[in-house]
Amino acid sequence: MAAGTEPSPPSIRHLRMFLILGRTGSATRTAELCHVSQPAVTQAMAKLSRQTGHALFLRNPHGLFLTEAGEVLHHRAARAIARLDQVMSEMARQIRFQATWPQLAALVAVSEAESFTLAAHRLGLAQPTVHRATTTLEQAAGTVFFQRTAHGLITTRAGLQLAQAARLALAELEQARADLGNLEGREVGRIVIGALPLSRSGWLPRAILAFRRQRPALPLQIIDGRYDELLLGLRRGDIDLMLGALRLPSPIDDIHQERLFDDEAAVVARRGHPLAARAGLTFEDLRGFPWVMPRRSTPLRAVLDAALADNPPLDVVETSSVSLLREILRDSDYLGGLSRMQAEVEAETLSILPVALENARRAIGVTTRADWEPTRAQRDFLNQLRQTAAGMS
Structure with a gap:
């Protein structure tokens, strides 16, 4: 506005x-x-x-x-x-x-x-x-x-x-502009996507490239951020859909969450880390190592905290930035927590340690406003997200 x-x-x-x-x-x-x-x-x-x-x-x-x-x-x-x-x-x-x-x-x-x-x-x-x-x-x-x-x-x-109410009313009229443009075969408006960290590792980029082959001219705006920031933008009408780890149960009743696939949490370290080749690795072996972890409000952090409850690390760097985690781990013996999907993208630099995390699977999908009616272009992009996710599961 x-x-x-x-x-x-x-x-x-x-x-x-x-x-x-x-x-x-x-x-x-x-x-x-x-x-x-x-x-x-x-x-x-x-x-x-x-x-x-x-x-x-x-x-x-x-x-x-x-x-x-x-x-x-x-x-x-x-x-x-x-x-x-x-x-x-x-x-x-x-x-x-x-x-x-x-x-x-x-x-x-x-x-x-x-x-x-x-x-x-x-x-x-x-x-x-x-x-x-x-x-x-x-x-x-x-x-x-x-x-x-x-x-x-x-x-x-x-x-x-x-x-x-004014924000959402104006968002509705902006969708009307896009709908009217579609009647003439014109691309009007844009799609605004709130991207949580995991969605940026493979899933969203693949969906964007596939969508671009159908609609090469429609502007796409990707907003990176924390869950609470993106959720606020979604509920205000500034963001059309949010991608990444779902919150179960839903934190509020005016949103709709669609589960598209599951990912799991993993412990990572630099390639060549002293623990990377150790057989029969247990969480006891992780004692004393410093960690890079996501924020406490994230599902991944909850999994890691539960796994390390008996031996909580004293040295913890909190960040939602995968690039920062990668650079810290690259030059140190820090351990990190990532989704398996993100870790596989970073395979040239990071190794997934063979330790099992309990309750490590997380639902990944799309969050929208509960009463949202997508435009034709938004619906096409949503369908592409579903198709891309199906090919990854």
Whole structure:
């Protein structure tokens, strides 16, 4: 929702008219329900058609009917407006008719930055403009979105809920752009993938290359990060799907996890490490060696901690970076914990030690929002991920 080059979304007011017109097929009835003139409805629909680049209605003696493009936009717009209305229903009625995307963008930016000044910088606007936008929105809602405390600016529950609804509504309209482009055979939009460490070792690169043979022009954005960071981006609508180790049970009920294959944890060391050729290796033999381990919040770390519970190492370097682990192990006698898939990619540098870890298998797959409806391109990429995973299991 930061300032950028993407087309501005159609106004909320025009989308509401469009939804009613799509249901009634009558400009007269739509004007009555929206408390505007019939020419106002006609002008709004003409502007919406120009913005989308598609004819949205066909006229016949029985009224107005949605075109194929109109059906696509109607479905996505209904989902977007429903997200807003679910939150706005607990606020003053005026906000449904007065809220604008720039006001909601200001709300989102301030709630994330916890500062009007930082939000203004992010949006490329003057600070008074951002403050005025959120104040106008508060007045229409009849509630307060921000409170000043001794520790700074805090977003209220109402503000957080509306900001989240606005993010997901805009994500839905961005998907509408992609769906409409697909009708003309054009690649519009992009796919944003949150990649946990394991997914970057083989599975995701292979899927990307296969997908590129089908769709060579669609932008793909890969975001590396920790699970909690990527999960936040996914739930906000900034990320379309997240790949890697699943969390079982699910940490929250608004996501969907699809298991595609299993991997297992492994203990690794540099090639030529004193333990690499030892027969009958046990965890007792690992006592006293320093370790490079993933963060405590990861499934792999839980497996390693359980295995080393009787002899916990004193020297531990925590990192989620495979490259950093590799470089530390390359020049030392440190041991490390990796998934077997990651370790096999690093076979020129690292050896998998022959020690058995209990409960070492982990479910690997795709995490999406529970109510996510992918575009055609997103669905194609998801299917490619499934096919690639099937070939690896």
